[in-house]
Amino acid sequence: MPNTLFDVLVIGGGPGGYVAAIRAAQLGLKTACCESNPYADPKGEPRLGGTCLNVGCIPSKALLHTSHLFEEATHSFAAQGIGVGKPKIDASKMIARKDAIVNQLTTGIKGLFKKNKVTFLAGHGSFVGQDGQGNWQMQVGDKQYIARHVILATGSSPRHLPGIPVDNELICDNVGALRISSVPKKLAIIGAGVIGLEMGSVWRRLGAEVTILEALPDFLAAADQDIAKEARKLFTRQGLTIHTGCKVDAVKTSKKGVAIAWTNKDGKAATLEADRLIVSVGRQPNTAGLNADEVRLATNERGQIEVNEYCQTNLPNVWAIGDVVRGPMLAHKASEEGVMVAERIAGQAGHCNLALIPSVVYTSPEIAWVGQTEQALKAAGVAIKVGKIPYLANGRALGMDARDGFVKTIACAQTDRILGVHIIGANASELIAEAVVAMEFGASSEDIARICHAHPTLSEVLHESALACDGRALHF
Ligand code: FAD
Ligand code: NAD
Numbered sequence: 001m002p003n004t005l006f007d008v009l010v011i012g013g014g015p016g017g018y019v020a021a022i023r024a025a026q027l028g029l030k031t032a033c034c035e036s037n038p039y040a041d042p043k044g045e046p047r048l049g050g051t052c053l054n055v056g057c058i059p060s061k062a063l064l065h066t067s068h069l070f071e072e073a074t075h076s077f078a079a080q081g082i083g084v085g086k087p088k089i090d091a092s093k094m095i096a097r098k099d100a101i102v103n104q105l106t107t108g109i110k111g112l113f114k115k116n117k118v119t120f121l122a123g124h125g126s127f128v129g130q131d132g133q134g135n136w137q138m139q140v141g142d143k144q145y146i147a148r149h150v151i152l153a154t155g156s157s158p159r160h161l162p163g164i165p166v167d168n169e170l171i172c173d174n175v176g177a178l179r180i181s182s183v184p185k186k187l188a189i190i191g192a193g194v195i196g197l198e199m200g201s202v203w204r205r206l207g208a209e210v211t212i213l214e215a216l217p218d219f220l221a222a223a224d225q226d227i228a229k230e231a232r233k234l235f236t237r238q239g240l241t242i243h244t245g246c247k248v249d250a251v252k253t254s255k256k257g258v259a260i261a262w263t264n265k266d267g268k269a270a271t272l273e274a275d276r277l278i279v280s281v282g283r284q285p286n287t288a289g290l291n292a293d294e295v296r297l298a299t300n301e302r303g304q305i306e307v308n309e310y311c312q313t314n315l316p317n318v319w320a321i322g323d324v325v326r327g328p329m330l331a332h333k334a335s336e337e338g339v340m341v342a343e344r345i346a347g348q349a350g351h352c353n354l355a356l357i358p359s360v361v362y363t364s365p366e367i368a369w370v371g372q373t374e375q376a377l378k379a380a381g382v383a384i385k386v387g388k389i390p391y392l393a394n395g396r397a398l399g400m401d402a403r404d405g406f407v408k409t410i411a412c413a414q415t416d417r418i419l420g421v422h423i424i425g426a427n428a429s430e431l432i433a434e435a436v437v438a439m440e441f442g443a444s445s446e447d448i449a450r451i452c453h454a455h456p457t458l459s460e461v462l463h464e465s466a467l468a469c470d471g472r473a474l475h476f
Contacts, residue, residue: 006032008345009138009147011125011290013037014050015331016322017153018109020338024151025116027346032147033113034140036124041107045122048109049102050155051174051323052331058105059178060198062098064362067205071364076401089206092181121145127291134316139291149317149345152305153338154290156283156323161190164251164279170258171251174199177278184208188260188274192219192242194361195280200240201363210240211272213262215281217245222359224373224422226388226408231367231424234404238364251277285324300326311341311352319345333357358436360429365391365405368428370436371420374410383413387445387468389461391425393476396456402426407465409435409445416444416469427458434462445469 008024010017013035021033039047039054047054073087113120123141127150131137136147158173160166168176177199183206189196192214204210219242220228232242245265252259257275264270285304292299298306298314305320307313313320319341322334336352343350361367377384388408391397405425411418421435438448448466453459460475467473 003137003144003146004032005135005146006030006119006148008032008149008151008342009034009125009136009140009145010151010153011138012050012153012155012286012322012324013046013048013109013120014153014155014322014334015052016155016334016338017050017151018048018113018338019335020151020153020321020342021118022112022116023339023342024345025118027342027348029342029346031117032119032121032145034121034123034125036122036141039106041103041110045120047102047106048113048120049106050153052334053105053109054102055175055178057331059098059102060174060195060202061362062101063094063178063202064198064364066094066097067202068364071205080401089183091183091206095179095181098178124289126289127295127297129295136318149319151338151341152290152313152318152320152324153322153334154286154324155334156285156329158279159282159284161248161279161281164190164248164277166279170253171277171279173279177280180276184275186211186257186274187276187278188213188258188272189278189280190248190260191215191279191281192244193280193282196278197235197240197361197363199278199280201235201238204238204240211274212240212242213246213248213260213272214242214244215246215248217265219244220361220367223361223367224369224408224420225375227367227369227422227424230405231361231363234365234424235363283323283329287324309354310344310350311337327354328357328359330357330359353440356436356439358432360432362429365402365425366428367424368432369420369422370432371418371439372410373420373422374408377410377419382419384410384419385413385416385445385469386410387465387470387473389464389468389473389476391458391461393464394456394458394461396458397426397461399456400426400458402458407431407461409448409462409465409469411445411469416446418443418445418448418466421462421465423462425458425461431458431462434459 007029008031010021010033024031035046128137187208189212247263250261258277260272321337323329340350340352358370390406392403408422410420445466453463
């Protein structure tokens with residue numbers, strides 16, 4: 001029997017792959033998506049949703065929410081006249097709630113596949129070769145399929161460090177970190193990036209003593225340094241211990257936990273003992289097992305699949321999207337590229353603007369930005385004007401007991417075009433959307449300044465920061 005022919009075969013069912021598959025099917029293309037992860041659903045099949053839904057964005061945000069409520073109940077309720085006694089945390093219940101959310105969403109994608117007529121294939125996908133008509137022969141599990149187009153959406157895996165074996169019990173990457181079911185007394189984290197700060201916040205709020213060891217001398221080096229400075233001050237005030245410019249020398253495990261030998265920024269030897277260790281030092285693209293060498297798929301020195309601005313690889317009708325290619329490792333970026341590729345395969349003009357992908361860190365306060373930082377613009381010699389407004393000048397923020405943080409809008413000094421918006425403060429993750437829309441439409445700071453913002457809302461802080469670019473803030 002001849003192998004089934006698909007217009008599009010997507011390898012990987014994360015937010016890049018499953019979104020690409022749904023969009024391709026919506027456009028009338030006969031589409032399949034394969035997935036091979038070990039996170040089995042009740043039917044014993046791999047779950048869809050990739051890192052994001054299974055062991056990333058969604059479970060981490062569920063834990064951040066629970067721990068935020070716990071912290072509010074512990075520290076903020078009394079000042080507002082609410083007496084609830086000393087709150088207690090049942091960490092295994094928190095984990096069970098998180099698992100239920102993951103279950104609901106990952107199962108939901110299978111429903112979306114059915115609705116959109118995407119064929120789900122359980123199994124590992126790889127190249128076999130090309131047939132005489134230029135179609136791709138693909139292996140998925142123990143079956144072969146033919147595809148006119150292949151979209152590689154294989155994602156990324158946590159980077160581990162030599163000599164620090166991750167068992168996801170005592171020493172965890174993101175997978176183990178999201179299923180810790182009792183509050184550690186002392187938690188050590190290597191890497192003060194997004195995962196380190198988010199997971200560190202969860203367990204600090206629930207009572208752990210958290211110490212983060214970061215190799216770089218700068219804290220949150222990718223963020224605007226004004227924001228990074230404020231974040232470090234606030235996180236330290238909350239009780240996170242953050243060491244930058246340090247080198248981890250050795251990690252030893254024992255029945256008692258982990259002992260970390262490290263060297264601080266001044267070159268002095270130090271030790272840190274903890275019940276658990278989280279290693280969050282970045283992620284690496286998944287390309288192993290694709291038979292990529294056999295078909296001569298080009299990768300770069302970072303192991304990412306080489307693509308152009310439209311996510312085309314060096315092979316005809318083979319596309320790659322998401323964490324496995326260049327650009328920020330973010331779910332919404334992966335999905336955006338998935339939609340673009342599906343539309344281009346269907347002959348449409350899909351595009352993805354990598355310059356305006358918003359970044360969010362879901363700490364408290366949240367951090368969010370889009371566009372360029374002040375330091376990058378200054379280094380490029382761009383003349384800028386900056387409007388910076390603190391949350392404490394905003395009535396809604398005071399009412400919400402959310403006075404920490406600020407919004408900083410950066411505009412071009414000559415044209416007034418907005419070049420970057422940087423927020424540290426409550427609901428930054430939602431507020432940044434206005435900045436993304438404005439910048440996608442090429443807005444000036446005056447455009448935002450002249451738009452009516454509802455009162456009282458936190459969006460007024462963004463409004464005021466745009467006014468401040470022209471030196472005419474009304475409430476600060
Ligand atoms: P993935 O989600 O990694 O999916 C790839 C899928 O392909 C996997 O399921 C894998 O099993 C499968 N696969 C790989 N190879 C094969 C093969 N050969 N055959 C079949 N299947 C294969 N991003 C955000 O935007 N916001 C957040 O809040 C956020 N929080 C995060 C929190 C954590 C703890 C982590 C680890 C990540 C977080 N991210 C967040 C990043 C986000 O999860 C990734 O950027 C996103 O999942 C990338 O999507 P993707 O589709 O490219 O890859
Ligand atoms: P990251 O790149 O955000 O941070 C890694 C940190 O580890 C960096 O600060 C780096 O300097 C440091 N580091 C590297 N090697 C080290 C070493 N040997 N010792 C000490 N520090 C070291 O990576 P992550 O936190 O692992 O997250 C992985 C990816 O997942 C990120 O790219 C991020 O985009 C994504 N993610 C996003 C979100 C979000 O959008 N809210 C949340 C979590 C993860």
